[in-house]
Amino acid sequence: MVTKNPQRLAEVGPIDPRTGFPLWYEDATGTRLDLAWQRDDPNTPVIAGLDESGTLRGIADFPGESFYMTAEAELPLGGGGQDGEVRVILALEATFATEGVADGQQIVFGRIRFRVRDGRPETTYTLTHPYGTVQATTDDRGRVTATEDVGLTPLEFTGALGGHIAPFLRWPPDPALPEGYIGDGTTEHTITGSPFNTNFALVDGPGAGTAGGNSDPNDPGNPDKVYTDQFVLQGRSATIHGVEITRAIYRRAASGTVTVEVFARSVPGQQLGASLDGGPQTPLQGGNTPNYLSRMPADNTVPTQVTLTNQTDPIALPVTARVTDAVEIIQADYDSTNQTLTVSATSSDQSGAPALTVTGRGGLSGPVGAFALDAPPATVTVVSAAGGTSTANVRVVA
Known part of the structure; x- marks a missing residue:
């Protein structure tokens, strides 16, 4: 059985003019995390190495991958011909749609990844994690990587709001937690924040628990389950909010x-x-x-x-x-009897009277234009010579 997280992130912040990425993402609890791309912060070490980096807007060695939040856990896996491993990655990641660092190709996506190595061949494993459950079936070598990425369109940063990384995880109260962070990016630690109260990773599969890992606390001794509540968690509270x-x-x-x-x-x-x-x-x-x-x-x-x-x-x-200027479309009517599209619009510049043009059709004569069409488009867009633009639905009047 696969369980999806119904919760979503609440807001994406303004664009950072230095990087072209959003300054922050916010969850429904009000936690707001920034993008940890600087290499001098010991509490946010999880970024791509220099071999995957490049220059971005004058920033040298900008990482090819960086994170708003990342939580990783590893578990030993038994049941195969040799001891294997499971890796779990939960992340809100910033990277580029094309290979290498390239301005204009910035993307941010929510990632859930379940990777099995050296498990039983052609066997289905179930992972329970803080944001739900996922199933994956290994190949003939006992390997599988199941990945869900949401938000992969360049520069459309609201796409990541549709992912399942929400709300953000964090350490429970601990004096060792650096102020302004949700984790230190290095130490394995318990976490909190799961919408299902499943603040752990649990893998269920034949012999999964026979390689020395921890048993499921709710099903102790079951050899088919391996469990951990220890995650390496990285995330930094936003202090620059931008505009x-x-x-x-x-x-x-x-x-x-x-x-x-x-x-x-x-x-x-x-x-x-x-x-x-x-x-x-x-x-x-x-x-x-x-x-x-x-x-x-x-x-x-x-x-x-x-x-x-x-x-x-x-x-x-x-x-x-x-x-x-501001363009206001007053009329966008199509007369199907006369096969005529009539468009009327005005500019907020009453003195300069900039020319107005219907995209793909032609200019308006004064505030009105009439265009012979056997069928109309669903919408019309009017563009002003002073830079303004407006789009309206076409209304069929006869």
Whole structure:
């Protein structure tokens, strides 16, 4: 029987401009872990070696693999012609979709791996672990590696939220636990946090427990079971929370007056500042939720870009976005009798009146465009010469 964990991670953090990876992931308990890619932290030693590393955004020797959390356990395995072993890996991993370190190919995925070596040939083993159960059948050499990876699309970091690594594991209270960590990355230790209260690894298979491992505490002496509650656990609490610009638009009135609206996301309780084209910083309002807003006058000049900084962070990591107009689609109607698609849209720039174009169809004449089509697309996208864009569903009116 296979059991899947129904729990999921809750949030993914803003992108770290240094690495292109999210600054943190958060579980439903509020535990927020950052990516441990620096080589000088003795409590987060589990990263790829230099032979698998490369330069990323000016960072030399960036690891080809690094982790937000990893928990590993090993068990001796009997029942085969020789003593074997089982390795269990539970991880939220950062790596690259292509071989080697390559900007633009960043991926983060949740991994559950069950590896058997030198077990009985063509035999099914069942693993119970903190996030559920999994079964795997060995080949004719008594080997199998069963791996589940969730979140393998480059730059789509929300994909890892659909994996089964949730909530994050941690050591039970222990004075030896370094402050700010869930484990020390080196010591075998008990853990807590399993949604099933299965804070262990248990392998069930013919003769599995005959190689000297620990018996199942709930079934002592059973030769077909081997058990451990000892994991090497790595993870570090996030201290840099960053900021993400979710929207940056300008509105220009017919008189020429310009106002810029900046929408941002971070964790609650942060002090965020916005700067237009390198000018003075303006604080953003918000803080009770992850959402923040700034509405800034810009006289009669449309700024090129906005820069946001989380002033609460111990290390400032400014992020920048282009300022565009806002496009609103007023009408996207298809008349099936006349076989005509009518699209109407406006720009937030009432003075400059930038040209508006329906993607794949053509420009609007003023705010309206009519296009002869024997059948319409499901949606239309209108793009402004000032950078704004908007997509709407097509409505069939006749």
